[in-house]
Amino acid sequence: MGKRKLSKSARFERMFKIWEYLKNNTDKEHPTSQAQMRKAPEVSEFIGDKETFNRLIKDMARTMNSDEFGYKKEDDWKIYFHDFKKYYGDTAEICEDEADFGSDEEYEEFADQTMRIDGLYYNRTFTYDEINSIIEGILSTKTLDTKSAAQLIEKVEQNLTTKFYKKGPKQVCKVMEPELADRKQLSANLLTIQRAIDNNVQISFWFNGYTCQKKLEPVREKKDTVSPYYIVASGGRYYLLACKEVVIKGEPVRNMSIWRIDLMTDLEIPGAKEEVEKKGWPRIPKKDVENLPMTWTDDFQLKHMNMSYDKPVWVTLKIKSPKREDDPARRIKADYTFLHDWLGDQFRFVETEKTAPYDDIVKMECSPFAMVNWALQYSDRVEVVAPEAVRNAVVEKIKNLNVKYGL
Numbered sequence: 001m002g003k004r005k006l007s008k009s010a011r012f013e014r015m016f017k018i019w020e021y022l023k024n025n026t027d028k029e030h031p032t033s034q035a036q037m038r039k040a041p042e043v044s045e046f047i048g049d050k051e052t053f054n055r056l057i058k059d060m061a062r063t064m065n066s067d068e069f070g071y072k073k074e075d076d077w078k079i080y081f082h083d084f085k086k087y088y089g090d091t092a093e094i095c096e097d098e099a100d101f102g103s104d105e106e107y108e109e110f111a112d113q114t115m116r117i118d119g120l121y122y123n124r125t126f127t128y129d130e131i132n133s134i135i136e137g138i139l140s141t142k143t144l145d146t147k148s149a150a151q152l153i154e155k156v157e158q159n160l161t162t163k164f165y166k167k168g169p170k171q172v173c174k175v176m177e178p179e180l181a182d183r184k185q186l187s188a189n190l191l192t193i194q195r196a197i198d199n200n201v202q203i204s205f206w207f208n209g210y211t212c213q214k215k216l217e218p219v220r221e222k223k224d225t226v227s228p229y230y231i232v233a234s235g236g237r238y239y240l241l242a243c244k245e246v247v248i249k250g251e252p253v254r255n256m257s258i259w260r261i262d263l264m265t266d267l268e269i270p271g272a273k274e275e276v277e278k279k280g281w282p283r284i285p286k287k288d289v290e291n292l293p294m295t296w297t298d299d300f301q302l303k304h305m306n307m308s309y310d311k312p313v314w315v316t317l318k319i320k321s322p323k324r325e326d327d328p329a330r331r332i333k334a335d336y337t338f339l340h341d342w343l344g345d346q347f348r349f350v351e352t353e354k355t356a357p358y359d360d361i362v363k364m365e366c367s368p369f370a371m372v373n374w375a376l377q378y379s380d381r382v383e384v385v386a387p388e389a390v391r392n393a394v395v396e397k398i399k400n401l402n403v404k405y406g407l
Contacts, residue, residue: 011056013046014046014047014048014052014056015056015059015060017042017043017046018037018043018046018047018056018057018060019060019079019122020043021037021040021042021043022079022120022121022122023122023162024162024163025040025162025163026120026121026122026162027121027122027124027162027164028080028121028123028124029164030121030162030164031080031081031119031120031121032120032121033117033118033120034047034050034053034117034120053117054115054116054117057079057081057117057120058084058112058115058117060079061077061079061080061081061084064077064078064079065077065078065079065084065088071088073090074089074090075123077123078122078123079120079122079123080119080120080121080122080123081115081117081118081119081120081121082116082118082119083114083115083116083117083118084115086115087111087115088111124160124162125160126160128161128165128166131156131157131160131161131165134156134160135153135156135157138152138153138156139153140233140236144183145183185265186238186261186262188267189205189261189262189264189267190231190238190261192267192268192269193228193231193240193261193267194231195269196228196269196280196283197228197229197230197231199269199279199280200279200282200283201269201271201272201279201280201281201282201283202225202226202227202228202269202270202271202280202281202282202283203225203226203228203267203268203269203270204223204224204225204226204267204268204269204270205223205224205264205265205266205267205268206218206220206223206224206264206265206266207219207220207224207259207263207264208263208264208265209263216263216265218265223266224244224259225244225270225281226240226242226243226244226257226259227242227243227244227245227283227284227289228240228241228242228283229241229242229243229283229286229289229292230293230296231261232258232300232301232307234301234307235306235307237260237261237262238260238261238262239258239259239260239261239307240258240259240260240261241256241257241258241292241293241309242256242257242258242259243255243256243257243283243284243289243292244257245284254284254288254289254290255289255290255291255309256289256290256291256292256309257309258304258307258308258309290311291309291310291311299344299346302342302343302344302346302366303346303365303366303367304366304367304370305342305366305367305370305371305374306370306373306374308367308369308370309367310367310368310369311367312365312366312367312368313365313366313368313387313390314363314364314365314387315363315364315365315366315368315371315384315386315387315390316350316361316362316363316384316385316386316387317361317362317363317364317375317382317383317384317385318353318359318360318361318382318383318385319336319339319359319360319361319362319381319382320357320359320380320381320382321335321336321352321358321359321360322335322357323352323357323358328352328356328358329352338378338381339362342374343364343366346364346365347362347363347364348362348363348364349361349362350362350363359383361385368389368390368393371384371390372384372390372393372394372397373397375394376394376397376398
């Protein structure tokens with residue numbers, strides 16, 4: 001099919017083509033001009049004469065940079081050029097003379113006559129750093145397969161970036177890992193849980209485990225009903241911080257619990273009836289749940305390794321960190337990577353022992369349950385010093401291992 005030749009395009013079509021060109025070919029660091037656009041084959045036939053072009057750009061700027069309350073802040077503009085900032089920007093130079101005009105219309109007419117189109121670009125909704133974060137999130141999500149993730153990234157790059165954006169890899173090479181439950185089911189679970197959180201209501205579901213036949217099977221004879229608070233992505237899985245109220249000796253107990261979302265099936269919001277605008281059963285208020293953070297903090301995972309949900313305590317550890325024989329104050333090598341991988345910069349270095357083997361003493365706030373298992377995992381490098389209850393739990397585990405392996 002031959003290329004369409006236009007004798008005179010409609011005004012809205014001119015605006016659309018110019019907007020599309022600006023969106024794909026300009027940003028704050030790469031503005032354009034009328035002369036440059038006349039050389040671009042995809043838009044040149046829509047430019048028109050100088051007066052037509054100027055009028056189109058000014059009208060586009062007025063329309064796309066304002067709302068029912070007037071002109072938006074500069075950061076929220078879509079079409080930017082220097083003189084528009086001069087007359088309508090956050091620190092407009094002409095505003096102090098605006099009182100000399102009889103009306104807004106007169107001021108608009110004055111501005112229209114004097115504004116030149118210079119430094120023209122489309123002000124992007126997302127910065128390139130934000131685009132990179134979006135793509136990173138797509139790459140790491142477990143609700144998309146590799147092919148779908150690549151297609152979604154391509155759409156993001158095509159619609160949210162320009163030719164100046166430096167594209168990265170569209171997929172990450174993965175090692176063989178167990179697949180989560182059905183992706184569609186996981187996505188549906190996440191949406192339902194988020195709706196319940198937004199509406200402050202409870203959810204119910206079958207909580208499952210995997211059988212030797214590699215199938216999900218309920219671990220209890222009835223559904224669990226919980227109050228949901230936070231969805232957490234950790235270690236390639238999605239978890240829910242919630243509260244399942246239980247009654248012990250006639251008294252309600254409300255502790256935070258953590259649930260794997262991929263192990264939930266038949267998830268629903270009990271009591272919800274859209275036809276009568278009933279959102280569901282009210283959830284337990286956050287303030288009434290033991291050990292639940294009132295607001296989310298990014299260090300939650302560091303204090304709850306492997307998503308353990310018991311209350312964190314301060315733990316003192318002895319870390320084996322070899323020193324030079326001729327100078328115990330000097331380390332042989334940087335060997336805290338294993339600790340940093342789990343705790344980031346949340347641990348506190350206290351001191352180095354004054355006698356051989358000159359081990360280090362550090363402190364951290366962590367789940368006792370998680371610490372016991374982590375200390376055993378790194379038993380050749382870590383010793384729990386305090387509190388006594390955590391150290392004794394490690395000792396008990398070691399005794400059981402001795403019995404199990406006949407040592």
